[in-house]
Amino acid sequence: MTQWFTETLHDGVAQALTIDRLLYRQKTDIQDLIIFDNRVFGRVLALDGVVQLTTGDEFVYHEMIAHVPLLAHGRARRVLIIGGGDGGTLRRCLEHPVDRVTMVEIDRSVVDLCREQFPEVCGNAFDDPRLDLVIADGAAFVRDTSDRFDVIIIDSTDPIGPGRVLFTAEFYADCRRCLTPGGLLVNQAGVPAVQGSELTDITTALRTAFADVAAYMAVVPTYYGGIMTLGWASDDPGLRRTDEATLADRAAASGISGRYYSPAVHVGSLALPPWIGALISA
Numbered sequence: 457m458t459q460w461f462t463e464t465l466h467d468g469v470a471q472a473l474t475i476d477r478l479l480y481r482q483k484t485d486i487q488d489l490i491i492f493d494n495r496v497f498g499r500v501l502a503l504d505g506v507v508q509l510t511t512g513d514e515f516v517y518h519e520m521i522a523h524v525p526l527l528a529h530g531r532a533r534r535v536l537i538i539g540g541g542d543g544g545t546l547r548r549c550l551e552h553p554v555d556r557v558t559m560v561e562i563d564r565s566v567v568d569l570c571r572e573q574f575p576e577v578c579g580n581a582f583d584d585p586r587l588d589l590v591i592a593d594g595a596a597f598v599r600d601t602s603d604r605f606d607v608i609i610i611d612s613t614d615p616i617g618p619g620r621v622l623f624t625a626e627f628y629a630d631c632r633r634c635l636t637p638g639g640l641l642v643n644q645a646g647v648p649a650v651q652g653s654e655l656t657d658i659t660t661a662l663r664t665a666f667a668d669v670a671a672y673m674a675v676v677p678t679y680y681g682g683i684m685t686l687g688w689a690s691d692d693p694g695l696r697r698t699d700e701a702t703l704a705d706r707a708a709a710s711g712i713s714g715r716y717y718s719p720a721v722h723v724g725s726l727a728l729p730p731w732i733g734a735l736i737s738a
């Protein structure tokens with residue numbers, strides 16, 4: 457009999473994927489983790505009943521959450537990733553000429569299992585000498601650290617369970633304190649067709665700490681509901697206007713080429729359809 461994984465994130469709608477081979481299921485100290493193979497999207501990781509990544513479409517999310525801020529900034533040497541235990545964002549960040557990437561992940565099991573079960577997602581990123589891996593709550597880390605970063609990437613779960621603290625104004629204020637002048641923060645901001653208030657709440661909270669707040673888009677098929685958004689926050693509005701030719705020069709200099717990311721897609725991703733723009737209008 458066909459076994460189905462049915463996502464539980466939204467009220468009133470759900471996506472379902474066949475569990476063609478169950479590889480792992482465990483309630484860690486932090487969250488409920490399942491890994492299985494699906495005939496359409498490949499290997500799937502879900503936490504607390506919510507799809508986090510599939511090998512079939514992870515490139516969209518990881519390229520957009522890493523290459524967009526790093527190429528818009530253009531001179532980032534120190535990067536902070538909060539969450540991101542699967543290593544996909546880390547791998548894309550390490551493709552850039554960065555000196556150090558600090559990754560703060562709350563759940564060691566996610567890192568250990570993803571290294572084992574999703575080797576093509578993280579590659580050798582966890583062995584890179586430029587990585588500082590910290591197993592801790594990201595909110596506590598930014599509250600207490602004296603380190604400074606040029607780019608902060610919040611690659612979090614949704615605002616439920618351990619991820620909830622990563623969506624507060626207090627957390628964003630601490631992130632801003634940890635950014636170097638002209639630094640840039642981006643975050644996972646949900647799928648507005650089914651989580652519209654989430655995007656509004658995130659941008660409202662980001663505005664309490666940053667002068668220039670926006671969002672950009674990507675389409676990740678297994679994040680149910682169409683266009684997903686990523687939040688954008690900086691005190692430098694110029695970063696958002698980095699033109700396609702400059703991005704292309706920077707990408708070429710770093711040898712960055714994407715399956716989803718391109719300089720043209722980057723520029724276009726910041727042009728929001730009016731209905732999404734309305735959700736973030738101040």
Ligand code: SAM
Pocket residue numbers: 503507508509517538539540541542560561562563566592593594595611612613614617618619620621622644
């Ligand atoms: N691409 C994903 C998405 O949008 O669904 C996010 C993937 S990544 C696996 C999310 C990670 O955030 C998880 O490994 C989870 O353990 C981590 N996380 C959740 N809350 C956290 C917190 N407070 N501090 C640090 N990491 C956290």
